[in-house]
Amino acid sequence: DADVTQTPRNRITKTGKRIMLECSQTKGHDRMYWYRQDPGLGLRLIYYSFDVKDINKGEISDGYSVSRQAQAKFSLSLESAIPNQTALYFCATSDRTGGFYGYTFGSGTRLTVV
Amino acid sequence: AQKITQTQPGMFVQEKEAVTLDCTYDTSDPSYGLFWYKQPSSGEMIFLIYQGSYDQQNATEGRYSLNFQKARKSANLVISASQLGDSAMYFCAMREVNFGNEKLTFGTGTRLTIIP
Numbered sequence: 001d002a003d004v005t006q007t008p009r010n011r012i013t014k015t016g017k018r019i020m021l022e023c024s025q026t027k028g029h030d031r032m033y034w035y036r037q038d039p040g041l042g043l044r045l046i047y048y049s050f051d052v053k054d055i056n057k058g059e060i061s062d063g064y065s066v067s068r069q070a071q072a073k074f075s076l077s078l079e080s081a082i083p084n085q086t087a088l089y090f091c092a093t094s095d096r097t098g099g100f101y102g103y104t105f106g107s108g109t110r111l112t113v114v
Numbered sequence: 115a116q117k118i119t120q121t122q123p124g125m126f127v128q129e130k131e132a133v134t135l136d137c138t139y140d141t142s143d144p145s146y147g148l149f150w151y152k153q154p155s156s157g158e159m160i161f162l163i164y165q166g167s168y169d170q171q172n173a174t175e176g177r178y179s180l181n182f183q184k185a186r187k188s189a190n191l192v193i194s195a196s197q198l199g200d201s202a203m204y205f206c207a208m209r210e211v212n213f214g215n216e217k218l219t220f221g222t223g224t225r226l227t228i229i230p
Contacts (some may be wrong), residue, residue, distance in 0.1 A: 031216070040218035042118075042205060043159075088157060094216075099200065100166055101146055101209060103218060105159035 006106035014018045021109050023091030032074040060075040079114040118221035126227050133193040135224050137206030147209040148189040154202040201228045
């Protein structure tokens with residue numbers, strides 16, 4: 001099994017629908033992140049969490065919410081999806097190993113809003 | 115101002131040649147870290163190499179090395195003896211910590227194509 005698992009891998013949804021992207025990890029890391037990737041823009045941070053009780057907004061949090069259900073689970077919700085939220089979404093975890101904070105990324109969720 | 119700048123949207127390199135992917139960064143923090151990731155067409159993000167701001171030596175990992183020039187704020191990735199499997203998007207990223215808040219900021223990426 002992958003260290004960081006994202007579900008679903010691909011999703012097509014309609015404008016206005018609520019959708020949840022899920023992330024679970026077996027790394028035992030406290031820190032978890034949601035990123036969005038758009039062509040030509042690299043990855044941008046949506047939300048991050050340093051532990052179950054700590055949730056922080058990233059640079060593009062509008063239109064998104066998150067839930068940290070447990071140390072191993074971090075979900076991203078789009079309350080009312082819109083077409084410009086069509087993107088590749090990555091979940092990541094981090095921890096200090098080998099003298100620096102390394103990041104482990106999930107395989108990504110490709111979301112299309114029509 | 116961009117935190118991470120990758121000025122090469124795309125590059126074509128002959129197989130077995132060395133290639134340098136450029137990355138410049140902007141930060142006022144004395145402590146930061148620089149990462150390079152590879153993203154093949156399948157989409158996953160693969161960690162390649164890391165350089166800490168206080169590291170005295172340039173980082174190396176197999177065929178990957180990081181040419182770290184702190185005064186110039188550049189952290190170029192060098193891939194020696196390129197292979198067809200090196201064709202992918204490459205992202206430079208910087209980790210900063212401000213008032214306990216950690217952030218990993220990415221550049222816009224360089225698409226590398228290795229020509230047989």
